[in-house]
Structure formats: C-alpha cells, structure tokens
Amino acid sequence: MSDAGMQHPVAVIIGMMGAGKTRVGREVSQMMGLPFKDADIEIEREVGMTIPEYFSRYGEPAFRKVESDLIRRTLDEFGGLFALGGGAPMTPATQDALADYIDGGGRVIYLQADPKEAMERANRGGGRPMLDGGDANARWMRLYEQRDPVFDRIANVHVRTHGSTPQMAARKVMNMIEERVVHVGVVSADDYNVRIGEGAMNHLAPVLGDKPARIALIHTQPVQRHSDRARALLRQAGYEVSDIVIPDAEAGKTVTVANGVWERLGAEGFTRSDAVVGVGGGAATDLAGFVAATWMRGIRYVNCPTSLLAMVDASTGGKTGTNTAAGKNLVGSFYTPAGVLADMTTLASLPNDIFVEGLGEVAKSGFISDPEILRILEEHADELRGFDGATFLGTPLEDVVAELIERTVRVKAKHVSADLKEAGLREFLNYGHTMGHAIEKMEHFRWRHGNAVAVGMVYAAELACLLGHIDRDLVDYHRSLLASLGLPTSWNGGSFEDVLAIMHRDKKARGNKLRFVVLDGGPGRMMHLDDPPADAVEEAFHRIQH
Ligand SMILES: NC(=O)c1ccc[n+]([C@@H]2O[C@H](COP(=O)([O-])OP(=O)(O)OC[C@H]3O[C@@H](n4cnc5c(N)ncnc54)[C@H](O)[C@@H]3O)[C@@H](O)[C@H]2O)c1
Ligand SMILES: Nc1ncnc2c1ncn2[C@@H]1O[C@H](COP(=O)(O)OP(=O)(O)O)[C@@H](O)[C@H]1O
Numbered sequence: 001m002s003d004a005g006m007q008h009p010v011a012v013i014i015g016m017m018g019a020g021k022t023r024v025g026r027e028v029s030q031m032m033g034l035p036f037k038d039a040d041i042e043i044e045r046e047v048g049m050t051i052p053e054y055f056s057r058y059g060e061p062a063f064r065k066v067e068s069d070l071i072r073r074t075l076d077e078f079g080g081l082f083a084l085g086g087g088a089p090m091t092p093a094t095q096d097a098l099a100d101y102i103d104g105g106g107r108v109i110y111l112q113a114d115p116k117e118a119m120e121r122a123n124r125g126g127g128r129p130m131l132d133g134g135d136a137n138a139r140w141m142r143l144y145e146q147r148d149p150v151f152d153r154i155a156n157v158h159v160r161t162h163g164s165t166p167q168m169a170a171r172k173v174m175n176m177i178e179e180r181v182v183h184v185g186v187v188s189a190d191d192y193n194v195r196i197g198e199g200a201m202n203h204l205a206p207v208l209g210d211k212p213a214r215i216a217l218i219h220t221q222p223v224q225r226h227s228d229r230a231r232a233l234l235r236q237a238g239y240e241v242s243d244i245v246i247p248d249a250e251a252g253k254t255v256t257v258a259n260g261v262w263e264r265l266g267a268e269g270f271t272r273s274d275a276v277v278g279v280g281g282g283a284a285t286d287l288a289g290f291v292a293a294t295w296m297r298g299i300r301y302v303n304c305p306t307s308l309l310a311m312v313d314a315s316t317g318g319k320t321g322t323n324t325a326a327g328k329n330l331v332g333s334f335y336t337p338a339g340v341l342a343d344m345t346t347l348a349s350l351p352n353d354i355f356v357e358g359l360g361e362v363a364k365s366g367f368i369s370d371p372e373i374l375r376i377l378e379e380h381a382d383e384l385r386g387f388d389g390a391t392f393l394g395t396p397l398e399d400v401v402a403e404l405i406e407r408t409v410r411v412k413a414k415h416v417s418a419d420l421k422e423a424g425l426r427e428f429l430n431y432g433h434t435m436g437h438a439i440e441k442m443e444h445f446r447w448r449h450g451n452a453v454a455v456g457m458v459y460a461a462e463l464a465c466l467l468g469h470i471d472r473d474l475v476d477y478h479r480s481l482l483a484s485l486g487l488p489t490s491w492n493g494g495s496f497e498d499v500l501a502i503m504h505r506d507k508k509a510r511g512n513k514l515r516f517v518v519l520d521g522g523p524g525r526m527m528h529l530d531d532p533p534a535d536a537v538e539e540a541f542h543r544i545q546h
C-alpha cells in the first residue's frame, strides 16, 4: 500500500491512556520485525520539551495542532507500527487523516483494554496532563465516556485485551494485522468482505453494523466452543443473543429445522432490525443463510464458517438453502451475507477427514482458475493430508492454509461477483459436481461433498480428454494431486444407468441434454460442454471405476 515514494504504517493503534498502545505496540513491532513510532515521543522530540511542559506553556489547542500535523506527516512517510496519544483521535484534522489512511487500505486498531485495568495503569505512571487536577480516576472515566464512542467509530479493527498480558494482547493485534480480506462485489445487493485469520470473529459487532437489538445465533453442537466465543463477543458488544442449536451436518439443513427457527424468531419478536449469525460448517451456514433470507423476506446475516470447506466455499456467494427428500439444495435462495468471518482458530477442533474433504474444493479452484493453488497443494500435500487441528495454529502450515483459503475465496468471489445467479460463469465453480452430486446421492450422502467432487473432477478430466480438450498427462495429474491430498479418485458404488439418470437432473442440464463444465487445454481455462456424445459420457464413467 504505497503511493509513489510514500510509505504508510502497517497499522495505527489508538486507545485510552493506559490501554497499552506503547507497550503492546512495541511488542507487536518486535514480533513482526517492524519499526515502531510513538506519536507522543515524536512530538516531544519535535518541540524539544515534554508534553506536560508544552501543555502548560502553550495549552491543549496548540498541542493538538502540532500533534495532528505530525500524525498526518507520519501516515504518509512511515511504514512501521504507529501508536497515537490517547486524545489524538478526538481532533477533527486527525480524524480526517485517519479516514484517508483507512481509505488507502490502512488499519486503525482500537486497543480496547478493560477500563479499570487501563485507568489503573494510566494513573500509575503520571506525566499525563489530561489527568492532572482532581480525581484522576474520575477524569479518566469522563474522558473514556467521551472518547470510546469516537474511537469505536473511527477504528476499522477492534481488539479487546481484557485480562491479557502485553504479549497476549500483542498476539491478538498481530493476528488482526496479518488477517486477509477478500472483497466480494454484489451487483444486486451490498458488497461484503470475507475476513480470514485468527480472531476474525472479533469483527462480528462492526460487521453487523447498526445495533440490531437481537441476534439469532444458529450453530451446531460440535462447534459449541466457537459459538460460545461468538455469543460472548456479541453480548459484550451489547446485543441480545438467542442461542439456537440445530441438528448437525445435513440433518440440520431441512425445512423442518428452518421452521423450528422461524417459530423461535416469531415467539421472540424478531424484526427487520435484528440479524442472524451462523456458526459452523457449510450445512449450518446454508441453513442460517436460508433463515435470514426468509425471515420477514430478509434480514442481515453474518457467516462464521468453521470447516475448511465452509471457509473456502459454502459461506461465500449467497447460495443458501435446505435439502428435500428429492435431493440436496433443492430449496433455497440467493441471498448474500453482510460479511463472512473465517476465524482460523476454529480449525483447531476440525477433524482431519473434514479438513481433507475441504481440500477437494480448494483443488477445484486451482484447476478452474488459479494454478498457483495447485502448486501450493503439491508442495505441501503431505502436511495438508496429515492436518492435525490440535497442533495446527501457530505453525508454518497455518500460513499455507491461510494462503489457500484466501486464494480459493478469491476464485469464488470472481465468479459470484460476475454471475450471482449462475447464468454462466458461476457454473465453472461446479467443476466436478455433475458426477460429484450423483455420487453423493448414490451413496445416500455417506460420502462427504469434497470427496465426491474429487472423483467428479477426475471424471470431468477423463471426459474432456476423450473429446480432445485436454491431454492424458493432465488427467493423470488430477489423479496424482488429489490422491496425494488424501482424496478419492475412483468410485465403484453404482451402475452407469443410475448415475446417468441423476446427472440428467443436475441443475446445469437443460431439457434432456446433459451439460458439463470441463478444462479446455489446461488449468485456468474452462469451457461449457453441452450434450456430449453418449459413448464418451459412459466411457469416462468406466474410467473412474477401479
Ligand atoms: N452455499 C454454498 O455455496 C455451498 C458450497 C459448498 C458446499 N455447501 C454445502 O456445505 C455443506 C458441506 O459443508 P461442510 O463440509 O462444512 O459439512 P458440514 O457442515 O456437514 O460439517 C461437517 C462436520 O464437521 C463438523 N465441524 C465443522 N466445523 C467444525 C469445527 N471447527 N470443529 C469441529 N467440528 C466441526 C460439523 O459439525 C459436521 O459434523 C453441504 O451441505 C453443501 O451442500 C454449500
Ligand atoms: N496488557 C497489559 N498488561 C499489563 N501491563 C500493561 C499492559 N499494557 C500496558 N501495560 C503497562 O501499563 C502501562 C501503560 O502502558 P502504555 O503502553 O504506556 O499505555 P498507553 O500508551 O496506551 O497510554 C505501562 O507500564 C505498561 O507496561
């Protein structure tokens, strides 16, 4: 983020006196190998006296002018971590400078220490003219009541450090600095961001925006520890939370479950100023999105995906829905979230097999659009296949997975931004799904989605090769890469006739004609394959049977 020759801070820290802006800021700069600047120290250096001396000699207005001028200059010429003085953000000129900095992609981090802790620390050291005269605690609290709402509004990142040591607080700040953000454009509704990183869930309150009075927190039992954290964050931010546990996985993705939630919302008086938060795997976020899309014909919702597949695929793009007896995802709505918070700390409890199936959709995105994903998967296949949530966080693999998640979400964002309702381009996201969905149905959904899609991609590659669109080497590469990740590449669970009948009911089919999406030449180049020759469709099926 730099204009010609200019530098901008990696982050600016604001907060009350004693919040730890200097102490925590220095810790973060050391952890990240960045230079650190404290605005107060820079001001004293510039004016050649201490701040108390300057206050007594020239008064606060003169000080705020010097301070805002220095802050504006530093924002345009310093590339490290920059901590402001406690009162700085109250100055309109500084607020304008910070707004410009955020517009340029900057992060203004509001370090939200526990008021009692910060007040005690601020009054411990003295040398703070704003606390002089009278009861320092009372003065601190009065300043807090004035400043907190302003800081909350100005900052685009909020980090609560209640009860944290300087090192713990620094880690939280660093996670927010290292967070990845993918912007998703939406033609017919509001754009939104997918935030990926440890602590992404901290954005819940800012993303929900105007305080809805109530939040329906929809989640499943296996992610209870993560929904507990979401609930705590929401309640600390002042929301009323209705806790709604739904059946796990596909059992929770039904109209019956949705009806039970609608009943709850009705009984508790949910209105259009209220919102939904979905925490869990793709099935939970699909159901939560469907409830949000239908309650009063649409209320805001935020997805907090907790599985790899939900992070890279299900939570983004606005497809919400439920299954019916006739099949998966047959009832639903295109309805986009206010935001997606992919908090990587939730992966700590994700079982290995659920992580691995999510790699199927990651690989798919590599084949259809971003070959760099394939290279990363190939390079780290062993570690990825051996994923262990208990030891994952803080390891180099976490950075690899964060990169894969960001890249895969970018692929999805590109397709859904251009074609929300799947009229054409978005169908490329269905690579491997025609056969994949047939396998899921034939297996009565005992096969996980990502695993079925992996076999489906091998099938699509065989079909494309039979019709001369790709060479044999690329088909073999599908098998070798997917197998190296621990994904299946063949299936023997049913007859071609049964599979064919199901493929004819695929949403891409038109009339009695099958439609596939396949590679055209190589990774990143896709084409629609309409009504392929029947013998090729069958031969490709026999080639995925071991
Ligand atoms: N809307 C879309 O665009 C879209 C895209 C792809 C998939 N989907 C849907 O998503 C679903 C598949 O998503 P999924 O693979 O996440 O399956 P899932 O939601 O069934 O979750 C898989 C299992 O993992 C558990 N789990 C999830 N996160 C966990 C965590 N952090 N710790 C411990 N356990 C955890 C769940 O409780 C569940 O038991 C399917 O219903 C599919 O149709 C939707
Ligand atoms: N999270 C923390 N835990 C314990 N002590 C802290 C913490 N943050 C700051 N401190 C201590 O509190 C005092 C004030 O911290 P400082 O960084 O100067 O606050 P600020 O710059 O926000 O006014 C310092 O003595 C610092 O070491």
Ligand SMILES: O=C(O)C1=C[C@@H](OP(=O)(O)O)[C@@H](O)[C@H](O)C1
Pocket (backbone or CB within 6 Å): 313, 316, 317, 319, 329, 361, 422, 426, 429, 430, 433
């Ligand atoms: O957002 C989309 O378009 C997708 C929705 C899902 O497919 P279905 O719509 O076939 O369920 C998903 O599995 C696929 O990866 C992409």
